[in-house]
Every structure is written in structure tokens, then in C-alpha cells.
Amino acid sequence: MSAVASAALAACGGGGGSGSATTTSNPSAPTASAQLTGKAIDGYLVGATVCFDNGQGACDPSLPSGTTDASGGYSLPDTGNLQGKMLLVTVTPGTKDLSRPGYTFPATFTLSQTVAASGQQNISPLTTMISAQMEAGLSQTQATAAVAQLLGGNVDPNADYIASSNAATASTASAILDKLTSFATNGVVDAATVRNTMNAIVAKGDVASVTLTDVQTQAAKPVFTVANASQVLSSPTYALDGYLPYFSSFNAQPVQAIVQDVRQLQGAQVTTSQQEYSSGTWQPVTNGKYETMYGAYELRNDASWSAFVPVSTYRAPLAVSANGTVLSGTDPVTGIGYSIEYRTVDLGGLPLATAVPAGNYELSALWTLAPLTTSTFSAATKAYVGLQSYSNDRVILPVWLPACDNPSIANGMVCDGAQPAVMEDGVISLITGDASTTYTSVRQAIGLNLEGRAGGFGMTLTADNKVTATSFSSGGQQTVVIGSWALYSRNANVIVMNVDPAQLAQLGTDPLLSPVYDGAKLVVGLRNGHLRMGFLYPSTYVQKTFEFSSSLNAQLISGVQTATTP
Structure with a gap:
């Protein structure tokens, strides 16, 4: 299946746009008195420092900071474009936990919350776990669902569980912090240990049984660092679309070629174009050469069927607005909202197949073939990971x-x-x-x-x-x-x-x-x-693409060529 078919089926590339998408205004532009508010919670945490992450697990001095009040609340000026940025709460032995009178935290550690599009921004062990899952490669929606599943499936991990008197969730949150501080070194739980402990808990589906070995297992996995989507796409990125077949006649063997997607933010639109690798150079794909469908019918947000959506529609630019690190918009065919997040990751030591899409039309199931499954990326191979998700099932x-x-x-x-x-x-x-x-x-x-x-x-x-x-x-x-x-x-x-x-x-x-x-x-x-x-x-599905700056990774191209050579 070509990228256009993949766009329709896997919700990537086009979104049902008409090609005449217009700039959308920023829905989160702050008023002069806009404030970002919330609670710092195990129980309510008093006297803890609240700030924005500088990208290295510490406070960004260029952005507002503050201290939680006597009820664990905080209020910071909303400077706008904050969605996707990381809020931090530093907890020390001097921090008071109103749900544990007389208790002294045995170590210093930092909790986090990835700022959502709207609502109160609470910061707790549960929101910290969401942030950790995002650094494991999940979108914010996927990460939230994973933590909700740990809590039984019907709990909002971003909610104030103290205010709602949810004793079971409060107990789980406290158990998470007790587990976390048990891995302190010299009175400190560093950011990496926080992340790895949180991900170990999700991986095991249980707090009590997590051991230091489980934490060390998570430490060996790649870290997906949140990146600003607008900045990533300010220059073209290059992602493998697949080794796609072209049938000039169904009575003959197809001609196959390596195809890549080139993605870029141009004005208020994200554009995606196809190129095929021919005689050692990249050439534009024309006339829908690799398409396998005429178009599609889609279920709208109101659960009715759309009119016929021709395949050309899926190549139309996506209209987006930027809010913090995230790009977002609404599909004009279905009325379903979409968001585009990005991560950066070091692929060094990971199989080449990591960057091969598994949902495309492949005659040979490319992602299962050696050497793509057996050879690994060189050390310090940097990639962007695009995560496109929708607000409802498609x-x-x-x-x-x-x-x-x-x-x-x-x-x-x-x-x-x-x-x-x-x-x-x-x-x-x-x-x-x-x-x-x-x-x-x-x-x-x-x-x-x-x-x-x-x-x-x-x-x-x-x-x-x-x-x-x-x-x-x-x-x-x-x-x-x-x-x-x-x-x-x-x-x-x-x-x-x-x-x-x-x-x-x-x-x-x-x-x-x-x-x-x-x-x-x-x-x-x-x-x-x-x-x-x-x-x-499903709404938790995310179209994940591994994208490279400047050009498609040479090791990946070579691996595909070897894997597809008779």
C-alpha cells in the first residue's frame, strides 16, 4: 500500500483535507491575566518548587516558577504555546505531604506533568508516569491510557484524586512514591531513575513487585525525548514508506522500488510528498503510481458515513495550528481532531527494522526480513519520531x-x-x-x-x-x-x-x-x-514514523536493498 493508502488507512499524511486548508488561530493564546494552575499531589504537597523543564530535568530560568501553597496549589503565568512542555515539581525532605502528617520524604525527587491542551494541570506520581511512558515512545494519549489501565481502566490519571476522595488511587500513588524513594542514591532519586522506575511499574502492571533489576532493564531501553513539532518540521524530514509494488499490468510481475515520504511544515500546513529511489537518486512519484485504492468512505465524528473521499484528497496538506510542542487540527471530512507530536531518539544499536513501517502494503513483509531484523544502526544515529493521533476512533x-x-x-x-x-x-x-x-x-x-x-x-x-x-x-x-x-x-x-x-x-x-x-x-x-x-x-492508535533530517538513513536504504535482492 502506498503512503496515500496508508494515509487513509493508518491516519498518516493527509487527513481528508481539500488542499485549500487555511491558517487556524492558536486556541490557547493567553489573555493578559491567564494563569496555569493545578495541584502538586501525593497527598497535597506543600512547599514544593514548581517550574518548567529546561529539557534536561532541571528548571528553565527563562520561564516562570513558584512554590506550592498551603493547600498544594500553584499558579504560574500562562505565556501561551505551553502544550507538550514539561512541568516539574521538586520534592525534598522539607516538603510537607498533607496526607501523611509528620512524614518526612527520605529523598529528593522530581515529579512531572506534560502540559495538556486545557484544564487544570495537576502534577502527581501518576502524571509523572505518563511523562515516563511518553519517553518510552508513546504519544500523550497512549501514555495516559497505559497509566489508566494500571489503575483499573476507569480513572483519569490527570485528575485530582484527593479532591474526588479516590482512596484506591491515592493509595497507589503513595505506593509508587515509596517504591521510587527506595531506589535513592545519596538521598536523591535522579531523573533517569524516576523514569525507569515508572516504566518498570507499567511494564509489570504492579508496584510492589518491581525490583532494581526491573529498573535496570528499563534503563537499557532508548529514551524518546519530547521535541517541538514546529521546529522539527521547519526543514524536510525523510521517512521510509516501504518497498512498494507498481503494477503496470496485473498479468506481469510488479516493478518495486524503495519509496520515501518527505514531510515539512510550510506556513500553517504540513505537507507530505512521495519520492522513489531510482538509479541511485530520488525522483518524485507522479500519477499515484503506487496507490492501491480509488479512495474510501470514512465514519464521521457524528458516526455517519462520509461521501466518497478520492485518494488524491489524502495527499492534501494538513492544516495545523501550533500549541507548544504539538501541532493540531481537525479533519474536514470527519470532524475528528488530530495532533502531531515529535520525539528525538538515538537508534544506535537498534535493529534497522525499527524504522520500517509495519502497516503498509508490502509484498514481502519487509519489516520481518534480514538483514533489517539482524543488523543494527550505528552508534549515535539520531532520528525524529513522528506520532500522529486522532481524538476519536477512525x-x-x-x-x-x-x-x-x-x-x-x-x-x-x-x-x-x-x-x-x-x-x-x-x-x-x-x-x-x-x-x-x-x-x-x-x-x-x-x-x-x-x-x-x-x-x-x-x-x-x-x-x-x-x-x-x-x-x-x-x-x-x-x-x-x-x-x-x-x-x-x-x-x-x-x-x-x-x-x-x-x-x-x-x-x-x-x-x-x-x-x-x-x-x-x-x-x-x-x-x-x-x-x-x-x-x-482506535483512538489510542498512533501512526509512528521514524524520520531523518537531511536524507533517509544510508544504512536503512542498504538494508532494504539487501533484504529485497533475490
Whole structure:
């Protein structure tokens, strides 16, 4: 799948823009008296220093700072553009914890909070854990979800759990601090130990059982440092799109090439363009050469279906506004908000496959091949990590290009009977089910053989909410259960399939299944009387791209060339 198809399916690149995106105003521009407020919490922490991080775990003297008051509160001038910046609270043995009368903290340590777009900015062990998870490579949304899961799934880790009298969360937060201070050296828990302890707790799903060995295990992992998206994209970045196939004829072997995405912030728009590697040089990709679909239908924020979105739309620039380190905007097709975050990371010692996208259309599953999986990046190989996320689930029904030359529909089928199809929105539209039937409920998909593009994979939904597929082996043909299904909560005419990616082999080898390896779920949706296969990208899904300044990494290019040489 090309980057444009990936844009539609994996929510990267275009966002349904029209190409005429306009500058949006900064929603967080402060008024003259705007204040950033919140509480410092284990219990409420009194007499602790509050400041902004200078990028090295210490206070930035160029930005406001203060001390928490008798109720643990603080108030700092809102200078604007603060989203994504790090707030710090330094706790010392002299800091009072109102929930532990007479208690003296045995060590000095620093808690943190990554400033959110709005609301009170509380700083606690839980928000510190969110910051640590972001430094482990997660987006802010993903990191928040991971900490919420540790707390049982229904707790907002950014909330004031003392004010809400949430005794269980308060107990967990205090246990986290007690664990943290147990790893102090000479009366100090340094920033790295704070980060590694927090990530060890999330990794184990438990506070009490975390040991120094667990903390040391986290210390060996790369650190993803928050970067300013506007600054990163002020110059072009270069990311591997994949080793993509071009079918000049479906009766011949495809021509394949290394393709990269070039991304840049130009004015108030993020642009993404494709280039292919040919004869040792990069050339612009023209005429949608590597696209595998005509376009798509998307579920809007109000849970209704969009009109047909042509594939060219996904190359349109993204309209963004900058708020602190984050770029954000709203998809004009769906009304769903998106944000773009960046991290910097040292890839030294990590496999080359780290920077290979797993959700693109690859005939060879590039990310699984040696030497990409066995060779590592040289020491001090710096990269940017782009993290694009959306504020709601995205459900997308691709309209695939038929996999045959000169396609035409005969008796409701295309490509000599390979797959059912209808003519809709000016294109031949592949569907599943019977082309002559006008379906009225997605439940009518139960019992049908649901096919992917060109019959590349097939499955059946059973009345007892199972997903089955036909498996072929030396023992013959058999039906196996590969997952379960349920109606989607936002639209009762969408069925979501929960299939373990490890079981995808039961569905065949169609590369169009690759988004599931990257965190998507298969769906069947009913739109305009037709059943269509597609994908659901949950709100916690993040399109992650490893991007390089100046040019695509030479080791990565060489690794792809070796991996794809017969």
C-alpha cells in the first residue's frame, strides 16, 4: 500500500483535507491575566518548587516558577504555546505531604506533568508516569491510557484524586512514591531513575513487585525525548514508506522500488510528498503510481458515513495550528481532531527494522526480513519520531483498485468473477456479499463468506459472535476460530472483528491485511446498501514514523536493498 493508502488507512499524511486548508488561530493564546494552575499531589504537597523543564530535568530560568501553597496549589503565568512542555515539581525532605502528617520524604525527587491542551494541570506520581511512558515512545494519549489501565481502566490519571476522595488511587500513588524513594542514591532519586522506575511499574502492571533489576532493564531501553513539532518540521524530514509494488499490468510481475515520504511544515500546513529511489537518486512519484485504492468512505465524528473521499484528497496538506510542542487540527471530512507530536531518539544499536513501517502494503513483509531484523544502526544515529493521533476512533472502508487489467463488471462480479463489485461514485467499487442484494442491516453479513480484495482472504462471522476461517494443511481443509466479533458502539451497522495478529496466517497472505499488524482491527460496514470490508483505528492508535533530517538513513536504504535482492 502506498503512503496515500496508508494515509487513509493508518491516519498518516493527509487527513481528508481539500488542499485549500487555511491558517487556524492558536486556541490557547493567553489573555493578559491567564494563569496555569493545578495541584502538586501525593497527598497535597506543600512547599514544593514548581517550574518548567529546561529539557534536561532541571528548571528553565527563562520561564516562570513558584512554590506550592498551603493547600498544594500553584499558579504560574500562562505565556501561551505551553502544550507538550514539561512541568516539574521538586520534592525534598522539607516538603510537607498533607496526607501523611509528620512524614518526612527520605529523598529528593522530581515529579512531572506534560502540559495538556486545557484544564487544570495537576502534577502527581501518576502524571509523572505518563511523562515516563511518553519517553518510552508513546504519544500523550497512549501514555495516559497505559497509566489508566494500571489503575483499573476507569480513572483519569490527570485528575485530582484527593479532591474526588479516590482512596484506591491515592493509595497507589503513595505506593509508587515509596517504591521510587527506595531506589535513592545519596538521598536523591535522579531523573533517569524516576523514569525507569515508572516504566518498570507499567511494564509489570504492579508496584510492589518491581525490583532494581526491573529498573535496570528499563534503563537499557532508548529514551524518546519530547521535541517541538514546529521546529522539527521547519526543514524536510525523510521517512521510509516501504518497498512498494507498481503494477503496470496485473498479468506481469510488479516493478518495486524503495519509496520515501518527505514531510515539512510550510506556513500553517504540513505537507507530505512521495519520492522513489531510482538509479541511485530520488525522483518524485507522479500519477499515484503506487496507490492501491480509488479512495474510501470514512465514519464521521457524528458516526455517519462520509461521501466518497478520492485518494488524491489524502495527499492534501494538513492544516495545523501550533500549541507548544504539538501541532493540531481537525479533519474536514470527519470532524475528528488530530495532533502531531515529535520525539528525538538515538537508534544506535537498534535493529534497522525499527524504522520500517509495519502497516503498509508490502509484498514481502519487509519489516520481518534480514538483514533489517539482524543488523543494527550505528552508534549515535539520531532520528525524529513522528506520532500522529486522532481524538476519536477512525473507521475507514477502502475502495480498492480491482486487481486485474481493464476491469469491468459482469453479473455483479469483476475480474472474471474474482469479487463482487458495484459501480458507485464513478468508480468500480469492490464489496463483499452479493452485489444484487440491497442489505438493510450489517447483521446480514453473518454466515456470508466475507472476502478481502480479489479474494485474497476470507472469513465467516457466526451467530455466536465468532470469526472463523478455512485452514488448509496436510490434514485437509478445516474451519478454525480466529477471533470474535461485536457491533461497534458508535454505529450499529459496523461489525468489529477482534482477530489476533498471530492468527492472520489463517486468512491467507494478502498484504492488505498488514494494517492489522500495526494495531488496526478488521471491520465490515454497511453503507448505501452494500457490505464492505475495512479497518478500525482506535483512538489510542498512533501512526509512528521514524524520520531523518537531511536524507533517509544510508544504512536503512542498504538494508532494504539487501533484504529485497533475490
